[in-house]
Amino acid sequence: GAVVSQHPSWVICKSGTSVKIECRSLDFQATTMFWYRQFPKQSLMLMATSNEGSKATYEQGVEKDKFLINHASLTLSTLTVTSAHPEDSSFYICSATSLGQPQHFGDGTRLSIL
Amino acid sequence: EDQVTQSPEALRLQEGESSSLNCSYTVSGLRGLFWYRQDPGKGPEFLFTLYSAGEEKEKERLKATLTKKESFLHITAPKPEDSATYLCAVQAVGGSYIPTFGRGTSLIVHP
Numbered sequence: 001g002a003v004v005s006q007h008p009s010w011v012i013c014k015s016g017t018s019v020k021i022e023c024r025s026l027d028f029q030a031t032t033m034f035w036y037r038q039f040p041k042q043s044l045m046l047m048a049t050s051n052e053g054s055k056a057t058y059e060q061g062v063e064k065d066k067f068l069i070n071h072a073s074l075t076l077s078t079l080t081v082t083s084a085h086p087e088d089s090s091f092y093i094c095s096a097t098s099l100g101q102p103q104h105f106g107d108g109t110r111l112s113i114l
Numbered sequence: 115e116d117q118v119t120q121s122p123e124a125l126r127l128q129e130g131e132s133s134s135l136n137c138s139y140t141v142s143g144l145r146g147l148f149w150y151r152q153d154p155g156k157g158p159e160f161l162f163t164l165y166s167a168g169e170e171k172e173k174e175r176l177k178a179t180l181t182k183k184e185s186f187l188h189i190t191a192p193k194p195e196d197s198a199t200y201l202c203a204v205q206a207v208g209g210s211y212i213p214t215f216g217r218g219t220s221l222i223v224h225p
Contacts, residue, residue, distance in 0.1 A: 093158075102163050106157050
């Protein structure tokens with residue numbers, strides 16, 4: 001099946017640091033990538049939808065200046081958590097899709113802000 | 115607004131005890147219904163896509179079925195390694211391709 005690589009898998013950093021998470025589709029060209037946040041024992045919460053070459057569309061309540069998304073190519077999207085604080089600690093997951101096909105997910109990034 | 119409700123929230127089975135998970139949905143027009151499996155600390159793994167009522171898909175001990183209002187994920191003679199959270203999502207026709215996810219069913223299979 002399709003492979004989506006997400007890196008890093010785990011980050012621990014100090015409050016105020018900016019953290020970049022990469023999401024790559026390894027074997028197909030992703031017209032759309034999604035970024036999710038997941039709290040323990042909860043379902044996926046969509047943060048934003050990213051289309052290659054255009055600005056990301058953020059869900060209501062998600063701060064676009066806080067969570068910067070760049071979808072520079074058909075195989076790479078990045079999420080940068082700027083000036084991260086403890087409340088930003090969470091499990092972040094990306095997914096990639098093409099033309100309405102099923103999403104394929106990365107393995108997630110566990111972000112812990114001290 | 116599209117809605118997806120999964121039941122039960124949690125299910126405990128003995129190894130070999132077959133059961134079904136339910137995904138009820140409300141959508142203006144269904145483009146596709148997806149089932150995923152998620153292990154702790156991992157991203158969801160794609161299992162099946164169903165497009166129209168009456169369609170069925172199978173993979174090992176799992177079989178997914180679809181009606182106009184709901185989908186079932188049947189697990190036959192489950193093994194402990196089937197323990198995971200199973201997520202259902204629907205994608206509506208028209209507009210964006212953003213799927214709506216249910217909250218999932220947490221399945222534990224005891225040996």
